[in-house]
Amino acid sequence: MVGDLIINPLDDNYGMPNSDEVKPYHKLLNNNPVLTGLFDWQIENTRTYCPELALAFSVASMASLISGRWSYKGTLTSNLYIAVLAPTSVGKTQTMDLFSKILQDSGDENRIGADNFKSEGGMSKEVAENAAKTFMLDELGFLIARIMSPKASQTDTQIQRAILKMFTAFNSGYSPEAKSANSDNNKNNSVIKNACPSIFGVSTPDVFWSAFSSREAGTGFLNRMVVIEAKTIGKRKEPKNSPMPINVGEFVSSIYMRFNTVESGRLFISNDCKTLIDGVNVDKLFQSVTKIEEDLILSDDKYGCVYARLAELTKRVAIVFQVTSNINSTHIEYDNAQAAYDFVRFCLDYSYNSAVNSIKDSNIERLQGEVIKAIDEIKSDKSGNAQNYDGVTGKWIRERMLKRKSSINNDKESDAALTKMCRNGHIYRMEIKKDLGKQTYYYVKPDFLNEFEDVFKSHGYKLRNTINFE
Template sequence: MVHNFMDKYGERLIAGGFSILPIAPGKKYPGAYQRGAWRPYKGWNKHAERATTLNELSIWRQWPDAGIGVACGNVAAIDIDVSDAIIAQQVEDLARERLGDTPAVRIGHAPKRLLVYRTAEPFSGIKQHPLEVLCLGQQFVAYAIHPDTGQPYHWPNASLVDQRVDDLPTISQQQTHDFVEEALNILPQEMRPNRLEKHRDSSTPILMDSHGVSHSGQQGTFEAVSDALRYIVNADLPYDDWVRIGMAIKGALGEAGAALFAEWSACAGKNNPATTTQSWSSFKPTIIGAGTLYHLAQQRGWQPEASITLNPVNVTPQGPHPAQGLLSRVQENAVADVPPSEEKLPFIDGPEWDPLDVDGVLGALVEHMISTATRPQPILAVGNALCALGALMGRRYRTETNLRSNLYIVGIADSGSGKNHSREVITELFMRTGHQSYLGGNRIASGAGLLRAVYEHPAILFQQDEFGMFLQAAADRRRSPRHITDILDLMTELYSSASTTFLGPEYAVKDKSGRKDINQPCLCVYGTTTPVLFWSALRSANVADGSLARFVMLKTRDDYPDPVGANVIRPIPDHLLQAVTAIANGGSSGGGNLSGVTATPETSVEPMIVPMEQGARTVFDELSCQVMSKLKTCRSTQWSSILARVWENASKIALVRGVSANPHAPLIRQEDAVWASALVGYAVNRLIEDVEQHLADNQTEQNHKRVLTIIRAAGRQGIPRNRLTRKTQFLNERERREIVQALLEGGQIVADVKPTRTQPGMVYKAA
């Protein structure tokens, strides 16, 4: 039986303020459906820091049998993992008395239960098995099939989809600490947390091996350690005890103990092989080792056989290592659980893009912008010119596949690099030709304001300065007001509605004019921003959910070109004014002054079809094949949405270039297709590079990327350790050491030793 929980409940949970994520079928952990199979969802805890987007939901709805988890942070959950019905009810009653009478109670495997609350502010969770408080960085399953019962999780009092986060009782970290301490006293002694003792009991005799040698030190033998572990039962021990045993195994056996630790960890119901492997690599024991393991095992009744040697100094190596067979079994079992290695970045292959290789109206407009600028910026001039012409030809021209000229382009350049000049030229151009109605305001204040502007003039251009600041507000669904976040959602919907009728939103209280439907809207947006503002505004979700993929990002090659003098005050040539007017008037077959201008569905809008010559078809066929190949290798990754828009954006840009060459008898030529494909390839490749280097969901990830960028900037010769220290003063010594170690283990950098006049020095290079 198929259970599409995401499709049934996802949208209602998001509306209630819950941050949701997909759960792998038959599991209790977040999953991602990649390359035809469910795999662990790496980095899922970013959903605790922001709201889930509807675009993410639309993707997850297509994943087979996806369950729904709720990321904790603005909510916390009291997990009562008690199998005694009477005691479980007593703990629940205490929670209601101390924390509040929540209606949100989830049952998975009765009588175990989970209670959901709202947090005053996010806090770290508490684990005192069988009681746990799930909060920041954790999640719980809300709707799925329970792996033990084979039945759906259920909410006996009130389903979570009928609740809102704001209506749940509010709790604080201190309240949960007090509750857990009090609840533990309700539990019988045998149910209380299974803690491993921290201190050696002086009454415990020192173990003697068959050679009469006492042993309480760090190193041990594989035979003795594995025998001792049989007495240290891993029945879902608390995390710090689990780490302690892992450290002791590594201290006793070194890397030879990895397989033993993996097999011992697998005895726990909550085992995650990937976490086990990652944690093992981070262990660096200096004191803890075999003595700890022998002591703990002895406390539980272990008495080693006389033939077992405790101390490795008494072992004469012969034959294969005793761990060889175990290691082979663990590696075989772990293959299916380890996520696939990272793929190469999916760069688009193609010719070098020359922004000045343009003709027609587009070429004349770009040339005028450059010739009148103090600091010429050809890439920014091209981006703004494409959007301006796209708005003027909106609802007048279309491709054979019914694509339109609506474009979203962002010019990225540093402060003081000449971002404003092209906007000034476009504003003057539209005013001089009588097309000022095509110009939207300098700032979009709300979603309703954007919708009103497009309704009043369905083909419209918005030129937005400080676009990074706008994105920062519009993409922050947790802190920004709804009227701001609506802007980005409406832009996404309008982008995909250019060839059809956009059906306006329904409101509880209708205004006099009712719902505003817009026939074939052509919204063009040209924004400029600095790199710092742009990347600080974004999170990985903006890449994955497709909202970023609709924008063509044009990054300048030189932020500070040599000035050519003061701005040249030169009137716009008459031939350019006439050509722009021809584009705005061309292609409409309807009659009357309002044809193709008003928004209502009754208006006759019949755009001219712009044919494509065979050479252009070949270029786009090759681009489509390349993109499809990369999409298959990047299925369900953050790159999917970006790659999926490559062909569409290239086709739209080729349409604008083709029409600008001849507005009366337009044709998409081979050179239009080549230039448009090269432009989009340039934009996508720069975007992928910058996402990999700059985009971070938290401070830790940001620090890793900053350090890697510094090392990459050093080039082939690398950067000495002392210089890296000077350039990373934003880190303390421990943070710097851990980041460098992580980059080395991840294969992103390599270390080399170079001789100096005094002593050898460490040099780091990008891999």
């Protein structure tokens, strides 16, 4: 009976990482006490250990809090568009609640924006109200798919324009979409000064990357994003409901004391914006980053554009690292600039590799990607009975198993995708047959063809390389 069940309370640290597990992430945060404190706080207060989500939260929350209050040489501030790619039920909602609490405790609840973009006008109205508005968006991938679609409505096209333009509008201002010449609303289309909104969005990887083609990757949307994917998903655990770390609370309180005004009841956005300049040798570091950016762009005509804002994003994150390490800073110190580069490069390298492997311009390319993914994810048969192999992880897969694990079937597009892969040498289609038995087909990665042949020949099979799909 249910009443007879004995519930054993979990260890308080069940599902929590040990110190060695979090060290690489603390290092990416330059072992900054405020940022690592936020990282640990997020982990304690969510149901799943997901360090990449905690990493994104730490930087995004402080970037939002600082945005418009500190700038780099008066030209740009710390607003970021951060996308976290993770499966469901890893604590995304709880993380957004923690994000909101930081802004509320800073006295700037007005900085929290809507959780969806319905129109350019609505977004512009919110940013006009608070130039550093932060939009926390669930299912960001669906929004991107909608506004980036070749069939996007005029409303969605205007939203795309607003998101792109506002990212760099801190120094230049943002002009909302013009109304008709006779519109009474035309008077409301004045330039929004110091616009510096932030986006903290979450999505699943498949939904996010399916929203892009190589054409969209080059529009400037992707290179504005700092994309972090959850690679580590821990065990389910109980949130500790721990209070904000003392050092984080002190930093947030300092922001409140510096920028709160009795007259307005709101915090200044840019009226008292502090300017940071280069510390010793920081200008040389940023010059080197700019050269690296140029080289990376030229290295790949199709997806090198992912790195087009490497230097700019490095400067934005450097503001975050510097101010959270010393709120009285007047210069960006070298170690914070270097750490900012390391963090941004970590994220953009992921974006680039995922763009190359996940963005498909046609259904045939999508199917080809599914073939490789199926081979990489097939679980090896350990029985030792070769003719029963469904496949070997990362090496080869049986045709019937491929059709079970992908969209590959007997249609013309599937045949075209497989034929193209075989003719380009990306995979081999191997027929195996024993005496008068029925033939079976496998798809084999080139590097493992000899191993495949040895395994099946040792079991008495005859092998034939074929690209015939009839």
